[in-house]
Amino acid sequence: MNYPVWVVPVIGSGWVIGIIAIIHILISHFAVGGGIYLAFAERKARKENRKDWLEIIQKHSRFFLYLTIVAGAMTGVAIWFSIALSSPEATSALIHNFVLGWASEWTFFIIEITAIIVYYYTWNRVSAKKHEAVGWIYAISAWMSLFIINGILTFMLDPGKGWLSVAGTGAEPSKFWEAFFNPTYFPSLLMRTLVCITLAGLFAMVTASRINEEKEPKLKEQIVKWSAKWLMPAFALIPVAALWYYLMLPQANKDLFKLGVSTIGQGIFTQLTRNAVFLIFASIILFFIAYVFLWRHPKSVKLSHALLIILLAFSIIGVTEHMREMMRKPYVIGNYMYSNGIRKFDAEKFNSEGYLRNTIWTTEESKTTWHIQDTMTSEESDNLSSPIQPDLYRGELMFRGQCIACHTTNGYRSISKLLKGRDEASIRSIIDMLHEYKEDSPYRKFMPPLVGTKGEVDALIKYLDSLINKIDQ
Ligand code: HEC
Numbered sequence: 001m002n003y004p005v006w007v008v009p010v011i012g013s014g015w016v017i018g019i020i021a022i023i024h025i026l027i028s029h030f031a032v033g034g035g036i037y038l039a040f041a042e043r044k045a046r047k048e049n050r051k052d053w054l055e056i057i058q059k060h061s062r063f064f065l066y067l068t069i070v071a072g073a074m075t076g077v078a079i080w081f082s083i084a085l086s087s088p089e090a091t092s093a094l095i096h097n098f099v100l101g102w103a104s105e106w107t108f109f110i111i112e113i114t115a116i117i118v119y120y121y122t123w124n125r126v127s128a129k130k131h132e133a134v135g136w137i138y139a140i141s142a143w144m145s146l147f148i149i150n151g152i153l154t155f156m157l158d159p160g161k162g163w164l165s166v167a168g169t170g171a172e173p174s175k176f177w178e179a180f181f182n183p184t185y186f187p188s189l190l191m192r193t194l195v196c197i198t199l200a201g202l203f204a205m206v207t208a209s210r211i212n213e214e215k216e217p218k219l220k221e222q223i224v225k226w227s228a229k230w231l232m233p234a235f236a237l238i239p240v241a242a243l244w245y246y247l248m249l250p251q252a253n254k255d256l257f258k259l260g261v262s263t264i265g266q267g268i269f270t271q272l273t274r275n276a277v278f279l280i281f282a283s284i285i286l287f288f289i290a291y292v293f294l295w296r297h298p299k300s301v302k303l304s305h306a307l308l309i310i311l312l313a314f315s316i317i318g319v320t321e322h323m324r325e326m327m328r329k330p331y332v333i334g335n336y337m338y339s340n341g342i343r344k345f346d347a348e349k350f351n352s353e354g355y356l357r358n359t360i361w362t363t364e365e366s367k368t369t370w371h372i373q374d375t376m377t378s379e380e381s382d383n384l385s386s387p388i389q390p391d392l393y394r395g396e397l398m399f400r401g402q403c404i405a406c407h408t409t410n411g412y413r414s415i416s417k418l419l420k421g422r423d424e425a426s427i428r429s430i431i432d433m434l435h436e437y438k439e440d441s442p443y444r445k446f447m448p449p450l451v452g453t454k455g456e457v458d459a460l461i462k463y464l465d466s467l468i469n470k471i472d473q
Contacts, residue, residue, distance in 0.1 A: 001341075001359035003088035005400040010411030012404070013086030018325070020082055022318045024075035026310075029317075030203050031068035032146050033196030035116070035139035037204060037230065038064065042135055044226075046128055052219050058123045060207040065120045067203075069113060087405070089341030090156075090332040097172055097179065098152050105148045111141040146192060151180035154188045157324065158250050158334045167336050168345050187245035194234040194241060195317070201230025202313055205294065205306035213299045224298035231290050238283070250334065253327045256445065275323045282316050329406075330448040338448035340405040350451035356397055370394060374455040390455065395463025398456055402448070409467060416468055424465045431461050 006013050038061055045053040084091045095102065115138035122131055159167070162178035172179070204227035211220040246254065256272055286309065293305055332339045342350070350358070354374060357367055373381075373388050381388060399415075407415045419427055433441055435457050437449035450457065 001356070001361055001401045004361055005404060006085040007400065007404060008086075008408075010408060012406070012408045012412045013082070014406065015412060017079065017082045017086060018321070020075055020078045022314070022321055024072070024079055025317050025321060026199070026314055027067060027072040027075060029192065029196045030199040031072050032142045032193075033198070033200030033230075034064050034068070034203060035135070035142040036197065037200035038119070039132065039135040039139045042132055046132070052216065053223065056207060056211065056219070056223060060204065061120050061123070063207055065116055069116065073113070087332055087341060090337055093333060093337060094152060094156075097176075100176065101148055101152055101180065105145055108141045108145040108148065112138060112145060115141060143193070146196065147189065150189045150192060151182070151185055154184045155179050155182050156333050157328055158183055159336055164335055168343065183248045183250075184245060187241055187248055191238065191241040191245060194238055198231050198234040199313060201227045202306070202309055204230070205301060205309065206303065209301045209303045209306045217299050220301075221298045224294055224301050228290055228294040228298070231287065235287055249327075256327065271326055272323060275319050275326070278319055279316060282312060282319070286312050286316065329446040330444070340402045340448055342402070342448060342451060347449055347451045351453065355401065355452040355456055356394065359397075359401070362397060366394070370455060374453045390459040390462040392459070392463050392466055394456065395459035395461070398452060398460040399463055402450060406447075415464065419464060419468045422468060424461065424469070427464050427468070428461050431457060431464070
């Protein structure tokens with residue numbers, strides 16, 4: 001624990017990131033796809049000399065500007081705040097490993113933001129050729145920002161063998177490119193690009209739905225139909241991209257999927273399979289709606305239809321991201337750092353030296369007392385006039401440091417609910433399993449090992465017991 005712990009009651013810190021991230025992902029992918037859409041749409045309208053169409057594109061670019069620059073940038077910064085608070089150790093690791101990546105990312109952000117502002121404010125003010133060029137500068141730099149962030153995001157799922165072999169030695173920068181172009185990089189890039197293009201088509205419906213169908217029926221029909229075509233690449237290629245992605249996953253993740261699929265017949269749905277089944281159905285419904293409403297009845301598209309479709313897309317993105325999060329457990333950076341910020345290779349050290357010994361967030365006095373207790377032989381402790389009681393404060397620090405990344409005391413994934421009805425001995429047996437972390441322990445699939453000395457583990461048990469059974473010390 002090198003950083004203070006951010007305690008978020010009820011929903012837990014993970015959901016703070018989750019909620020912000022899902023909104024940001026929707027907007028940022030639209031920002032990439034929408035840029036490509038604007039560039040192609042303007043080209044087409046100018047080539048066919050369609051003034052009415054150009055006017056609509058200009059309106060669409062205003063909606064685009066507000067949504068991406070204001071909401072997109074704000075949620076992007078909010079992600080930084082929330083990850084830095086809830087996973088400071090992982091955020092720091094990502095910053096240190098990808099200095100070049102971040103620097104390039106922010107360069108593209110600046111180009112992107114400047115280009116879209118120039119694009120919007122120079123409609124009818126510069127030559128058609130120049131205006132289109134600015135549109136392309138935006139589209140390319142926006143896609144490049146995806147190209148870069150995709151490397152960092154996929155790294156977190158699986159950093160790849162090369163990088164893992166030097167992790168912790170200080171030689172990580174020599175494996176920058178291997179870490180960046182990790183095994184799931186390309187399938188994920190393809191998948192995300194398809195999502196971007198789909199969202200561009202969906203968001204265009206918001207603008208198109210507001211065209212008056214009585215006054216301009218032809219225009220509305222043409223724009224809705226042309227925009228609906230943007231859903232086609234995803235329809236054809238997402239299954240291919242998904243399969244490719246699956247094949248590149250680490251074996252442990254594949255096994256998790258297989259377990260889920262092979263147990264469907266028995267009615268056992270793991271969270272992953274449930275999500276996968278939802279995704280397949282939701283995508284089919286999305287394309288069905290797109291076909292029936294957008295393709296067959298383009299003139300009757302209303303704003304409410306457009307918003308409903310976007311809501312569906314939003315839920316698909318939410319579930320996909322949740323799946324990625326579930327797959328990554330118990331790690332925040334695959335095979336390197338657990339979700340609670342503990343590096344895999346530090347586990348042994350914490351078991352022998354003590355977990356809290358290495359934190360600056362408690363007094364030296366407490367540390368000294370705990371150290372004396374932990375290193376006392378049983379003979380020495382037997383000779384004490386009063387036996388040592390594990391201390392609740394120490395237990396609470398253990399809980400905050402190692403469990404609160406995924407659990408809350410009384411809200412989401414509530415530890416009180418999960419342990420309800422257990423007495424101290426029964427809590428001990430579960431906690432011992434987490435601490436021993438045997439090869440065949442079912443907990444290994446989603447929980448990191450509990451690390452620390454015997455005294456620390458006892459203190460955690462005592463704290464949990466006091467929480468569940470309301471025992472005061
Ligand atoms: C990486 C995230 C993560 C961390 C860190 C984590 N857990 Fe969990 N834990 C889970 C998940 C996921 C479940 C399954 C929850 C469910 O079934 O609703 C779970 C379930 C549990 C259960 C119920 C197990 C059962 O068999 O019923 C207990 C008890 C528990 N955790 C205790 C802890 C303790 C104590 C810590 C800290 C030492 C901890 N967890 C750290 C993710 C985590």
